[in-house]
Structure formats: C-alpha cells, structure tokens
Amino acid sequence: MAAALVACSGGTEAGNAPSPDATGDPGAGATADTGGSKGVLRLAMNQDIQGWDIGNQPGYMGWPAEAVWDTLFKCDAFNELEPDIAESWEINEDRSGVTAHIREGMEFSDGTPVDSAAVEASFTYIKETSSRAADYASLVIETPDAYTVSLTWDEPQVTLEDKVCAPKITTPALIESGNTNDEPIGSGPYVLDAAKTTRGSVYAFAKNENHWNADHYPYEELLVSVIESETATVSALKTGQLDGARVTAPSVAEVEASGLNTKQYRAQVPRLILSDRTGEKIPALGDVRVRQAINMVFDKETVAQALYLGHAEPTAQVFRPGSRAHIEGLEDPYPFDVEKARELMAEAGYADGFSIELPTMTGQNHETVLPYITQQLAEINITVEQVPLSGANAIGDLLSGTYPVVFWELGNIGDSAMQIYIEATPDGWWNLQHQPNEYVDSRFEQMASADEATSEKLQQEINQYIVDEAWFAPLVYAGGFWAFTDDVQIPTDSFVEGLHPALRDFK
Amino acid sequence: MTRHLLFNLGRSVLVLFVVTFIVFALMYGDGYGIAYSVLGLTATPEAVEAKVVALGLDRPLLTQFGDWLGGAFTGDLGRSFYTGQSVSEALSTRVPVTLSVVIPTLVLTAVISVLLGVTAAVRGGVVDRVVQVISVGGTAVPSFIVAIALVFTFAIRWRFFPATGYTKLSDSPTAWLASVALPMVALLIGAVASAAQQFRTAVLDTIGRDYVRTLRARGVRESNIIFGHVLRNAAAPGLTVISLTVFGLLGGAVFIEQVFVLPGMGQLANMSAQISDVPMVMGTVLVMVLIVLVVNFTTDLAINLLNPKARTR
Numbered sequence: 167m168a169a170a171l172v173a174c175s176g177g178t179e180a181g182n183a184p185s186p187d188a189t190g191d192p193g194a195g196a197t198a199d200t201g202g203s204k205g206v207l208r209l210a211m212n213q214d215i216q217g218w219d220i221g222n223q224p225g226y227m228g229w230p231a232e233a234v235w236d237t238l239f240k241c242d243a244f245n246e247l248e249p250d251i252a253e254s255w256e257i258n259e260d261r262s263g264v265t266a267h268i269r270e271g272m273e274f275s276d277g278t279p280v281d282s283a284a285v286e287a288s289f290t291y292i293k294e295t296s297s298r299a300a301d302y303a304s305l306v307i308e309t310p311d312a313y314t315v316s317l318t319w320d321e322p323q324v325t326l327e328d329k330v331c332a333p334k335i336t337t338p339a340l341i342e343s344g345n346t347n348d349e350p351i352g353s354g355p356y357v358l359d360a361a362k363t364t365r366g367s368v369y370a371f372a373k374n375e376n377h378w379n380a381d382h383y384p385y386e387e388l389l390v391s392v393i394e395s396e397t398a399t400v401s402a403l404k405t406g407q408l409d410g411a412r413v414t415a416p417s418v419a420e421v422e423a424s425g426l427n428t429k430q431y432r433a434q435v436p437r438l439i440l441s442d443r444t445g446e447k448i449p450a451l452g453d454v455r456v457r458q459a460i461n462m463v464f465d466k467e468t469v470a471q472a473l474y475l476g477h478a479e480p481t482a483q484v485f486r487p488g489s490r491a492h493i494e495g496l497e498d499p500y501p502f503d504v505e506k507a508r509e510l511m512a513e514a515g516y517a518d519g520f521s522i523e524l525p526t527m528t529g530q531n532h533e534t535v536l537p538y539i540t541q542q543l544a545e546i547n548i549t550v551e552q553v554p555l556s557g558a559n560a561i562g563d564l565l566s567g568t569y570p571v572v573f574w575e576l577g578n579i580g581d582s583a584m585q586i587y588i589e590a591t592p593d594g595w596w597n598l599q600h601q602p603n604e605y606v607d608s609r610f611e612q613m614a615s616a617d618e619a620t621s622e623k624l625q626q627e628i629n630q631y632i633v634d635e636a637w638f639a640p641l642v643y644a645g646g647f648w649a650f651t652d653d654v655q656i657p658t659d660s661f662v663e664g665l666h667p668a669l670r671d672f673k
Numbered sequence: 674m675t676r677h678l679l680f681n682l683g684r685s686v687l688v689l690f691v692v693t694f695i696v697f698a699l700m701y702g703d704g705y706g707i708a709y710s711v712l713g714l715t716a717t718p719e720a721v722e723a724k725v726v727a728l729g730l731d732r733p734l735l736t737q738f739g740d741w742l743g744g745a746f747t748g749d750l751g752r753s754f755y756t757g758q759s760v761s762e763a764l765s766t767r768v769p770v771t772l773s774v775v776i777p778t779l780v781l782t783a784v785i786s787v788l789l790g791v792t793a794a795v796r797g798g799v800v801d802r803v804v805q806v807i808s809v810g811g812t813a814v815p816s817f818i819v820a821i822a823l824v825f826t827f828a829i830r831w832r833f834f835p836a837t838g839y840t841k842l843s844d845s846p847t848a849w850l851a852s853v854a855l856p857m858v859a860l861l862i863g864a865v866a867s868a869a870q871q872f873r874t875a876v877l878d879t880i881g882r883d884y885v886r887t888l889r890a891r892g893v894r895e896s897n898i899i900f901g902h903v904l905r906n907a908a909a910p911g912l913t914v915i916s917l918t919v920f921g922l923l924g925g926a927v928f929i930e931q932v933f934v935l936p937g938m939g940q941l942a943n944m945s946a947q948i949s950d951v952p953m954v955m956g957t958v959l960v961m962v963l964i965v966l967v968v969n970f971t972t973d974l975a976i977n978l979l980n981p982k983a984r985t986r
Contacts, residue, residue, distance in 0.1 A: 217756035297712040347757030367936030398934050401836035559706025
C-alpha cells in the first residue's frame with residue numbers, strides 16, 4: 167500500500183479543520199453538542215424514496231438515509247472527510263485509497279456489531295449491484311482486523327472523498343438475505359419506526375440513543391412527510407404541521423409573512439448547457455463564436471431581478487463561491503450585448519441562425535425563464551422548439567445526448583472537482599454529448615494525485631477554459647429556500663450539493 | 674332477473690379484463706426507461722440492461738400481462754419496481770384512507786342531494802332557482818380549487834382543521850374526522866351540485882306522471898305521495914346518479930389527496946403513474962375498476978329490487 171501521508175482522526179486532527187459552508191458558517195462538525203433534547207422534527211420531501219436499498223438512496227432530501235445509516239466517513243459541504251464509523255484514517259499518498267480505523271463498540275439496529283466485515287460487505291454490495299458500480303470497479307477491500315479496513319483503487323482518484331463517503335453501511339446478513347429493500351438495518355442516529363410509517367406518505371424515526379454521536383442530534387423523533395405539491399407544503403408550514411421544508415422563490419414572501427424564517431441555498435446555476443462543442447449534431451455549436459453569442463443575449467441583471475425575484479446574482483461561471491475552481495472577481499466576458507452577439511453570429515457564418523430543440527419537463531419551475539430564453543435566442547435568429555419530456559424516461563431522455571442544448575438549474579457542488587467530473591469530463595452524465603477535450607481531461611487527470619494547491623490551480627484553469635470556450639451560458643447563482651420555524655436552528659450547512667440542510671445541521 | 678344479473682356479472686368480468694389489459698398495454702414498451710429511472714442518473718448501460726431483465730421488462734406484452742393476471746388471481750399483485758414494496762401491502766394501507774373519505778362523502782351526497790332535489794322539485798319557484806344556481810356554481814368550480822380555498826380559510830386562517838395529513842379512525846375518531854373533514858367538503862360540493870340537479874329532474878319527471886295526479890285527486894297526503902310513490906319511482910335514475918358520483922369521487926380523490934397530503938390510493942396512483950411503476954399502477958387500477966364494477970352491479974341489483982318493471986327484463 168502506498169505510504170500514508172494524510173492522517174486524520176475525529177474532530178481534532180490536523181488537516182481536517184471545520185470547513186466553511188456555502189454561507190461561510192463553520193461545518194456541522196462531527197462532535198458538536200446539542201444544546202439540549204427536543205421533541206419532534208418534522209420535515210417534508212417532495213419525492214418519495216425508492217425503498218431501503220443502500221445502493222439506491224437519493225442525495226437530494228436524503229434525510230431518511232442519513233437517519234438510519236452511518237457511513238464510513240461523513241463528507242462536509244466541500245467533501246472533506248469527517249469521522250463517522252471511522253474515527254481516524256490515512257489517505258494514501260497517491261490518493262488511490264484510504265485506510266480507516268473503525269470506532270469500537272458500535273452496533274447496528276439489529277444488535278450486531280459494526281465492524282470491518284460490515285464495511286466490506288456494504289462496499290462490495292455497492293461495487294457489484296448499485297448504479298454507481300462503475301465508480302468502484304477497481305476497488306480492492308482489505309480487512310486486516312475487525313476494526314481496520316483499507317479501500318484501494320488501481321489508480322489515483324480525483325473524487326476519492328465522495329466515493330468513500332457515499333456507501334451506507336449495513337449488515338452482511340441483510341445483504342446476504344437479499345431483502346435489502348424491505349426495511350433498513352443501520353447504525354445511524356435514528357431507527358425507522360415501522361408502525362408509524364406509511365410508505366410513500368410519511369416516514370417516522372425514533373432516536374437511536376446508542377448512536378456514537380447521539381448528543382449531536384437533539385430531536386427525539388423525526389418525521390419526514392412526502393409532499394409533492396408546494397401549495398400543500400406551504401400550507402403545512404403555515405399551520406405548524408412542518409418544522410422545515412424547501413420552497414421556491416414565489417413562496418418566500420408568503421411563508422415569511424406567516425412568521426417563518428427562510429434561508430436561501432444558492433447552490434444552483436440555471437444555464438444553457440451547450441454540450442455539442444464539436445458541432446457533431448448542430449454544426450453551428452462547434453464554433454466558439456456562436457456559443458459566445460448565445461451567452462451575450464441574456465441580460466443577467468434583469469433575469470436576477472425579474473425572473474428570480476431578486477433572489478439571484480448574475481454569474482459568468484458555474485462553480486460555487488468558496489470552492490476550489492471558483493475564480494474570485496472573474497469579470498463576465500460576455501456582457502449583455504445583442505448587437506455584438508449578432509456580429510459574432512455573422513462572423514461565424516450563422517447570421518441567419520439555426521434551430522434547436524430544447525427539452526422541457528414539468529415541475530422544474532422553468533415556466534417563467536424558458537419564454538425569456540426563447541425570446542432572446544430569437545434575437546440572433548436561433549429558433550427554439552420546446553420538446554416536453556415526461557414519464558419514467560424523462561431524465562434518461564434529457565441526459566441521452568439527444569438534445570445538444572439543454573436548459574437546467576444545475577447544482578454547483580461544494581466539491582468542484584466532483585462538479586468538473588460530472589459536467590466536463592467524458593464520463594460525466596451532465597456532459598451530455600460525452601465529448602472529450604484534451605485541455606480539460608489532461609488537467610482532470612493531473613488533479614487525481616495533485617496536492618491541494620496544485621489541484622486548486624488546475625481546477626481554476628479548467629474553469630477559465632470553460633468560460634472562454636463558452637461551454638455553458640450561465641445566468642445567475644440561484645437556488646431554493648429553506649423555510650423553517652423559530653423552534654429550529656440551522657447553524658451549519660453540511661450537504662455537498664448545498665440544496666438544503668443535512669439532517670445533522672438541524673438543532 | 675337472475676339471468677339478467679348473471680349477464681351483468683359476466684359483462685363486469687369482461688370489462689375488468691379489457692380495462693386492465695388496455696392500461697397494461699399503454700404502460701408497456703418503456704422497459705429501458707423504467708430501468709434507467711429506477712437506477713438513477715449514474716446507471717451504466719450494463720446495469721440498465723440487467724435491471725430490464727431482472728424486472729422482466731424484456732418479455733413480450735402478453736407474457737407480462739399473463740404473469741400479472743395470473744398473480745392477481747392468486748392475490749399476488751407483485752412488487753413496486755422502485756421501492757420493492759408489495760403492491761397488496763401498499764393497497765392495504767392506501768385503500769382504507771381513500772374509502773374513509775369517499776364513503777362518508779357518498780352517503781352525505783345521497784342525503785343532501787335527495788333533500789335538495791326533492792325540495793327544489795316540489796316547492797319550485799325561488800327555492801328551485803336557488804338550488805339550481807347553487808348547483809351550477811358548485812359544478813363549475815373544480816374541486817381542487819375548492820380544496821385550496823377551504824385550506825386557506827379553515828386551516829390556515831381559522832385553524833379549525835389540519836391543512837394536511839391523515840389520522841386513522843382507529844387511532845383517534847375525532848382526529849380522523851378533523852383530517853377528513855375538509856377533503857370531504859371539497860369533494861361534497863361538486864358531487865352534491867351535480868347529483869341534486871339530477872334528483873330534481875328525476876322527481877320533476879315523476880311528479881308530472883298521471884298516477885301522481887290520480888293520487889292527489891284521491892286526496893292522498895302530499896308527503897305520502899312524495900315519499901311513498903314519487904321517490905320510489907325516481908329511485909332508478911337517482912341510484913344511477915349516485916353510482917356515477919362514486920366514479921367522480923374516486924377521480925376527485927386523486928387531486929384532493931395531493932392537496933391535503935392524504936396517503937390514499939389516488940396519491941399512490943398519481944405518483945406511480947408519473948414514474949411508470951407498472952405493478953403499483955396496475956394494483957390501483959384494479960382496485961378502482963373493481964369498486965366501479967361492484968357499485969354498478971349493486972346499483973343494478975337495487976334498481977331491480979325497487980322497480981318491478983326492471984325485474985321482468
């Protein structure tokens with residue numbers, strides 16, 4: 167095994183200081199105290215979970231999973247490792263893996279011990295059966311003793327932290343039984359209360375007093391309701407049936423008028439994704455001048471004020487402020503200038519424009535912004551035909567590469583290396599055409615074994631390149647709001663996607 | 674009459690078969706989409722392929738439907754593609770919620786509609802006009818708009834009722850009543866508006882018959898004529914109206930359960946249909962069609978019992 171250079175242990179280790187969150191507050195930390203016990207925490211998620219398989223849990227609104235399962239590590243808002251089942255660890259010098267030391271005395275909800283065999287079984291299950299199997303294909307798991315586990319890939323991993331944080335840890339017996347979807351067995355801070363749970367409607371959890379970090383979770387009970395309709399969510403918030411839920415900008419004034427608090431999570435950058443950068447499907451998009459012209463037809467100040475009701479900030483880059491890839495003070499190279507945009511189109515030989523199909527999906531709150539995009543693209547003679555997608559395959563169609571231009575409110579992940587992987591590398595699912603790019607791909611490869619300073623430099627180079635080459639037409643930093651009652655405090659933000667509080671953020 | 678009922682029973686079975694097959698066929702053919710949706714954004718083509726096979730979605734339509742039908746006959750409606758939950762188990766918790774809103778609403782609809790319809794038909798004049806205006810208004814406003822208005826008024830402004838959620842009758846009768854009161858009213862307004870008009874028309878039609886004039890000429894008391902003769906003869910169209918109301922209430926429940934976050938069958942059907950969770954959709958369709966057929970059959974039976982002329986068909 168590669169020599170261990172970065173050695174960490176829970177809470178006080180060098181190199182594992184609390185990380186700033188999206189708003190500059192310290193991270194949740196792993197061992198913060200609670201300020202006393204509280205009753206019930208009632209949250210709402212707008213879509214149901216897909217059962218209890220550890221390999222199929224959502225990150226977005228994933229409070230049920232966070233409640234019932236521990237993970238080997240927790241990842242903070244910027245994907246820095248924090249202790250969970252592992253109380254200390256060493257990352258391989260070449261970032262090809264990690265050796266974790268499991269805290270002793272932990273038990274699953276069925277009374278069996280949390281040990282290296284459970285970690286091995288869970289990682290193996292993810293490796294062999296989950297939708298992320300490809301991420302773990304070359305993973306080798308070694309368990310020299312009951313409380314030590316080493317995870318090693320065959321090459322350095324850019325997104326190592328994400329990969330070791332993600333798998334939920336359950337018992338080997340449950341995995342062996344094949345009944346992984348029926349009921350969760352975990353060692354997390356809460357235990358599912360099956361009697362009070364109605365699948366698809368409300369999930370009830372009772373506090374696990376034996377959890378290693380029980381003091382961090384003040385609520386004795388957790389109720390997570392499935393409420394698809396925002397109207398119903400707002401009603402439930404206003405009548406005190408919920409303690410917290412995510413709402414969109416149009417509901418903010420209403421919930422605030424009812425005495426509720428709101429906190430914005432500016433973790434999204436609504437943007438046109440101009441993915442056909444080689445002009446494979448739409449030759450015009452292969453010309454950078456056309457992509458730059460598209461960027462110049464949007465008045466981002468107006469978009470922020472009129473379409474996002476002032477709850478947004480214009481941006482020329484897609485990475486989160488504070489993340490490594492973000493370039494502080496980057497001046498927008500594509501200010502609103504329709505005349506200049508027309509000139510660029512003419513220079514590129516596309517003065518007469520062209521047509522694009524823009525896929526749309528209901529429930530994305532794009533109703534106000536899409537007409538503006540259609541109208542502005544028409545200024546440079548780009549005709550937009552909206553193609554509604556629906557049903558089970560809607561997201562699959564969206565990501566299939568069928569549509570070279572897509573409008574989406576993509577998240578700006580705290581771990582910008584992860585975001586680069588998802589949006590800019592050939593394997594990334596939001597790099598819709600999966601077109602390789604030598605400049606980006608070579609730097610991404612270098613990032614795998616780079617130190618922090620070098621990685622930051624490489625990421626900012628990629629960011630600048632993406633801006634110069636106009637891979638996207640970003641509009642604003644925007645995002646949803648978390649509405650919550652006075653009884654709830656949210657002093658930290660730990661969710662790497664930055665869309666809402668993590669369960670461990672609620673106080 | 675027995676032959677007629679047996680014929681109706683056979684027809685119901687055929688309808689059940691045809692409707693479930695049509696729904697199944699409409700949802701068929703998107704196996705890869707379903708597998709992709711189940712596995713998520715990061716699924717590899719190999720994983721999707723394996724999932725399609727694991728879910729049996731690579732098989733021909735008739736084979737899949739045959740399997741489902743065979744399972745349904747033995748009480749096994751399969752498991753959700755997404756959650757792995759048994760469809761029968763899901764329905765066992767969902768159906769009672771929907772019925773606990775629909776059945777009381779139906780009873781209230783029948784009682785109120787009869788009273789309004791008879792009053793409007795018998796009294797006529799201003800009373801009749803008022804009932805008609807109320808009926809038109811109640812029919813014109815969609816139940817989900819009524820539902821939102823009720824929530825704002827009685828849950829948010831006055832806090833008389835909870836805005837969302839459901840309490841089981843067995844847990845607390847009063848809390849149950851509070852949780853279903855607004856959904857019931859939201860459904861009731863449209864249902865009564867429609868049914869009262871139909872009852873009014875049926876009673877008016879009967880009241881104009883020769884035998885009613887004869888009864889009046891013989892000095893029979895008006896209340897005896899109305900309740901002993903007119904209502905009995907207006908029962909057939911009335912029962913048909915009530916049976917149609919059941920279908921309307923089941924359809925309305927899909928929206929009402931969304932607004933009030935009731936964990937009922939309508940909410941399950943809506944969520945499952947959006948993600949093409951075929952076993953769950955088929956389970957809810959089966960239950961709804963069964964309810965419709967049972968109501969139809971029962972209505973037919975009741976009409977036969979009440980109406981001698983129908984009995985002789």
